[in-house]
Amino acid sequence: MTTVDNGVNVQALLDAREALRSAPEAAQFTWRASAKWQNGVHSTATVEKFFGLGQEQTHKSESVFSADHPEVFAAADQGITPIEYLLVGLASCLTAGVASVAQNRGIQLRSVESTVEGAHDIRGILGVDSDVRNGYNDIKVTFNIDADASKEEIEALVAQSQKRSAVYDALTNPTNITVEVA
Amino acid sequence: MANSWRRERWDSLRLLTPNWLSRLPGHAYDGPDPDGYMTMGEVVEFIEHFAQGIKVRTGVEVTSVGPADSGYQLATSQGPLTARTVVLAGGAYNRATVPPLVLPPQIRQMTPLDYRGPGDLDQAGVLVVGASATGVQLAAEIQRSGRQVTLAVGEHVRLPRLHRGRDVLWWMHESGVWDERWDRIDDLDRARRLPSPQLAGTPERSTLDLNTLTALGVELVGRFALVRDGAALFSGGLRNVCSLADLKMRRLLTAFDEWAGVTAPAEEIAPTAVPPAARLKIDLNRGEIGTVLWATGFRPDYSWLHVPVVDPKGRLRHEGGVVDAPGLYALGLPMLRRRRSSFINGIEDDARAIVDHLAAGL
Missing domain, CATH: 3.50.50.60 (FAD/NAD(P)-binding domain)
Structure with a gap:
């Protein structure tokens, strides 16, 4: 018998699920990013600390993200567009889900690749037409997966990864947002 | 009694x-x-x-x-x-489960425990929330009565009424699926919360799935998520809940066939046709929706x-x-x-x- 290893410690996740069933307060996480204006429409965002399992936590290292806009927006293009970060988040969240679900279902993955496309009518953000929304009208994710599994099993992996994806939920369902000036 | x-x-x-x-x-x-x-x-x-x-x-x-x-x-x-x-x-x-959403006061809210038939409704559009057995049955009945129905669809269980000419519950009964015991089930909590499958008992023994409803003229939207500024907001995840239901239905029917040792292809069941751009928002103050019928469980x-x-x-x-x-x-x-x-x-x-x-x- 070959052992399926996608590098996901599913047992730890299942144990956590069991432990948090009786300790919902430990399941309350707060993710944080802090952003700083650089110049023009260029900003940098830093992510290092978060809260979870009842205490402050720190990533192994701080990550810094540069966000700007492309030259066709008359900007300096010193980083990707903020709305592209949503695609990065969605793709990586779904990919992590595919790997985890595959591990849990005993499916060995050989490669998982995806492309994400967000259809965006920029007349919204430019205020050209008030009927056009600011955000994406539609997002399409296409997975190419090579694994020891049938087509249906692979489709089920992808469906289940959406069902359990934080970013998929954050993008498909409304979220209350409070923005304040400190 | x-x-x-x-x-x-x-x-x-x-x-x-x-x-x-x-x-x-x-x-x-x-x-x-x-x-x-x-x-x-x-x-x-x-x-x-x-x-x-x-x-x-x-x-x-x-x-x-x-x-x-x-x-x-x-x-x-x-x-x-x-x-x-x-x-x-x-x-x-005994009780209808209704999510804690605050709707504009002119919207009439009903649950399946109050509803007796489409004659109880005015002529305005009806938003049926929930697409399990109750939701799909009421959506079909109300749409057939000439009122426009919008159906908010979350996770659901899709089943054909008949599989290979026999009632799908015959397969559940005979194959042993119905005999699976509570103490041998992986996720009992989930099994106990499983919504009723999209079935109806009709003299025609016909299937009542989302494709049937779409053909009747019912509009499908995603799960009813929130009311904001008088508008109902629906999840953009409709496609996935439909994919999940299609996949699970196929898996179940395949398991029935394996149990029966049948290999001849069964009647093809079309995947759920999800509208290419399901609406994410309906303004509840525009008069389009007169009644919200909560088929969100009991x-x-x-x-x-x-x-x-x-x-x-x-x-x-x-x-x-x-x-x-x-x-x-x-x-x-x-x-x-x-x-x-x-x-x-x-x-x-x-x-x-x-x-x-x-x-x-x-």
């Missing part, structure tokens, strides 16, 4: 199980249409027939059950009673049960119907002891097991 069938169901409802499968101990359907589905009146009659010769006190409302020195103290509409053992068999559908009512056996989520603590208090039992709840537990057909085996346990304790 048969109070909820008599008083708490809409007029057109029929059982989801075919007549031949709606069996009680020593009492089976012997009419001319074994493949049909009983109307509510027929269900009431069926149960009344079964009860002939059994000592039943009818018309007694139990208003309270609490602990007593050696058993339980009951308050009823006909005075107090004491009992050494009590079997809770009031069912799991739950049991234990407000009269003064024994600490209900968890914070309102679920009864029991092991296969043996409730977590001496002499207290339950019957007729989803996945109580088997997948068939919440069907009329499931009561016999469950009742025998419970009565054995109960009798051993006397």
Whole structure:
């Protein structure tokens, strides 16, 4: 018998699920990013600390993200567009889900690749037409997966990864947002 | 007797199980249409027939059950009673579950417990929330009555009425799926919360899935998520809940075929056709929607049960119907002891097991 290893410690996740069933307060996480204006429409965002399992936590290292806009927006293009970060988040969240679900279902993955496309009518953000929304009208994710599994099993992996994806939920369902000036 | 069938169901409802499968101990359907589905009146009659010769006190409302020195103290509409053992068999559908969303005041809100038929509605559009058995049945009926229905679809269980010419519940029954036991199931909590499959008992034995509803003119939207500025906001995840339901249905039908050893291809079932751009928002102040009908599930009512056996989520603590208090039992709840537990057909085996346990304790 070959052992399926996608590098996901599913047992730890299942144990956590069991432990948090009786300790919902430990399941309350707060993710944080802090952003700083650089110049023009260029900003940098830093992510290092978060809260979870009842205490402050720190990533192994701080990550810094540069966000700007492309030259066709008359900007300096010193980083990707903020709305592209949503695609990065969605793709990586779904990919992590595919790997985890595959591990849990005993499916060995050989490669998982995806492309994400967000259809965006920029007349919204430019205020050209008030009927056009600011955000994406539609997002399409296409997975190419090579694994020891049938087509249906692979489709089920992808469906289940959406069902359990934080970013998929954050993008498909409304979220209350409070923005304040400190 | 048969109070909820008599008083708490809409007029057109029929059982989801075919007549031949709606069996009680020593009492089976012997009419001319074994493949049909009983109307509510027929269900009431069926149960009344079964009860002939059994000592039943009818018309007694139990208003309270609490602990007593050696058993339980009951308050009823006909005075107090004491009992050494009590079997809770009031069912799991006593109250309609309605999500805590605040709708504009001119929107009429109904639950399946208030609804009797489309004649109860005005002519405006109806937003039916929930696409399990209740939601799809009411959506179809209301759309056919000439009112525009929008159906908010969350996770659901899709099933064809017939598979290879036989009722899909025949397959559940015969293949052993319905016999899966509560103590052998991976995620019992999930199994007990599983919504009723998209089935309807109609004389035509036809399938009632989202494709049927779309063909009737029903508009599909995603799960009803939030009301903001008077607008209903729906999830953009409609495609995935439909994919999940399609995949699970195919997996189940394939398992039936494997059990039966059939390899010839079955009738092709089209994947759920999801509208390319399902609406994410409907302004509830524009008059398009006059009524919101919450088909968002039911739950049991234990407000009269003064024994600490209900968890914070309102679920009864029991092991296969043996409730977590001496002499207290339950019957007729989803996945109580088997997948068939919440069907009329499931009561016999469950009742025998419970009565054995109960009798051993006397």
